[in-house]
Amino acid sequence: MNSPSLVAGSPAVERDAAPERVPTDWKTGVMQKRIRRRYAAERRFRFFGLSAVVLSGGFLAFLLVTMLMSGLGGFQRTLVQLPIDFPAAGIEVQPAQLKGRGADLALAGAGVENAVDGAAAATFGEETRVISDSAWLTVRDAIKADPSILSRKVTIAVPAAPDIEEAAKADGTPQAEAMVARLEREQAISTGFNTDFFRSADSTDPTAVGIWGALKGSLMTMLITLLIAFPVGTLSALYLEEYAPRNRWTDLIEVSINNLAAVPSIIFGLLGLAVFLGTLNLPRSAPIVGGLTLALMIMPVIVIAGRNAIKAVPPSIRDAALGIGASKVQVVFHHVLPLALPGILTGTIIGMARALGETAPLLMIGMRAFISQAPQGFADPATVLPVQIFLWSDQVSRGFIEKTSAAILVLLAFLLAMNALAIYLRNRFETRW
Numbered sequence: 001m002n003s004p005s006l007v008a009g010s011p012a013v014e015r016d017a018a019p020e021r022v023p024t025d026w027k028t029g030v031m032q033k034r035i036r037r038r039y040a041a042e043r044r045f046r047f048f049g050l051s052a053v054v055l056s057g058g059f060l061a062f063l064l065v066t067m068l069m070s071g072l073g074g075f076q077r078t079l080v081q082l083p084i085d086f087p088a089a090g091i092e093v094q095p096a097q098l099k100g101r102g103a104d105l106a107l108a109g110a111g112v113e114n115a116v117d118g119a120a121a122a123t124f125g126e127e128t129r130v131i132s133d134s135a136w137l138t139v140r141d142a143i144k145a146d147p148s149i150l151s152r153k154v155t156i157a158v159p160a161a162p163d164i165e166e167a168a169k170a171d172g173t174p175q176a177e178a179m180v181a182r183l184e185r186e187q188a189i190s191t192g193f194n195t196d197f198f199r200s201a202d203s204t205d206p207t208a209v210g211i212w213g214a215l216k217g218s219l220m221t222m223l224i225t226l227l228i229a230f231p232v233g234t235l236s237a238l239y240l241e242e243y244a245p246r247n248r249w250t251d252l253i254e255v256s257i258n259n260l261a262a263v264p265s266i267i268f269g270l271l272g273l274a275v276f277l278g279t280l281n282l283p284r285s286a287p288i289v290g291g292l293t294l295a296l297m298i299m300p301v302i303v304i305a306g307r308n309a310i311k312a313v314p315p316s317i318r319d320a321a322l323g324i325g326a327s328k329v330q331v332v333f334h335h336v337l338p339l340a341l342p343g344i345l346t347g348t349i350i351g352m353a354r355a356l357g358e359t360a361p362l363l364m365i366g367m368r369a370f371i372s373q374a375p376q377g378f379a380d381p382a383t384v385l386p387v388q389i390f391l392w393s394d395q396v397s398r399g400f401i402e403k404t405s406a407a408i409l410v411l412l413a414f415l416l417a418m419n420a421l422a423i424y425l426r427n428r429f430e431t432r433w
Helices: 011-017 029-075 103-109 112-124 135-145 147-151 162-168 174-185 212-243 248-261 265-279 287-311 315-323 328-356 360-364 385-393 399-429
Strands: 076-085 153-159 189-193
Touching: 029 076, 029 399, 076 112, 076 135, 076 162, 103 112, 103 135, 112 135, 135 147, 135 153, 162 174, 162 189, 162 399, 174 189, 212 248, 212 287, 212 328, 212 385, 248 287, 265 287, 265 360, 287 328, 287 360, 315 328, 328 399, 360 385, 385 399
Parallel strands: none
Antiparallel strands: 076 153, 076 189
């Protein structure tokens, strides 16, 4: 008797009777055409991908080259040798007045500025302004450093006027270029690296401006931001990922954090204006207010990066620690957090880099004032580098164009350094599972 599985018409018999599949002939015209289309599609994809990379690199190179061409001159300073006969100028200052904080006021009242202007007019004439408006400050500092020069005639190198500085770089008016040619024949003009650009604060004279005040304000603001945003963001990520129950309230908090990460930065500026200045009456234009405002802005970024880093830690690490008797807190802080810390630090540094380049929220809290002295404390009036760049870009003097581009280069250098540090920390300490 035949087995039921071998009865004619049964699926087993039909499978056995099915003809064998004919091997594909890849040399036929149809298959060759399909292969050519596949290879063409792959080449197009690679071409478009490479084109996107080249285009992105081209835009970055264009930006950097443009900034370098217009900003390298901002790191240079032109000096003019100015002979001054102090006895003939009649400057009378007591030696005791040149000590302490009252020295600047005493020299200003003694007529140092008039003496410098008179010496410049006698040496170079009055048709072309050769020295800058802040040249007398250089002379004042020279007198404070060596009061004995008040008794003799000396030659002091002072900053050149903006028109003369532009002409020294072959980009000035014919009258200024003629004066530069005369000064070069007399060996009374020189161009060198502008160290005062990194040691001075803001000024109305483009030849005397510097970024130290704004740079120090940025560093103080970033310190406040880091001290607040990093621990609060890290602890929030740990609680939401390790302790918070899974319910609708947790989902609402998660959605809110994701939305806060996408809120425009100027909204946080309005929040800082209303809360820190309007309600808490904190000092206006102070690094502490700027740091608090930026901490609120980057905290969602740190929370999201921290949660992703904590999720990446394998559950076996937690199970093994619990299996040998560790408490929940010990598991989190002795095992999970150290393994997730590189990812958290990467997100923190990227958030700090974003905060370093922010302008809108700091403008809202008043950090756009003219600050001629670097801040000494977290409650002193200050400005930051992006706001300083914004203020200089609005100046009408040609001398501020190079200084603005130079400040942009410094800001880009800091941003590149912070992003490079984030990449290094990720590659150096991240554990791949």
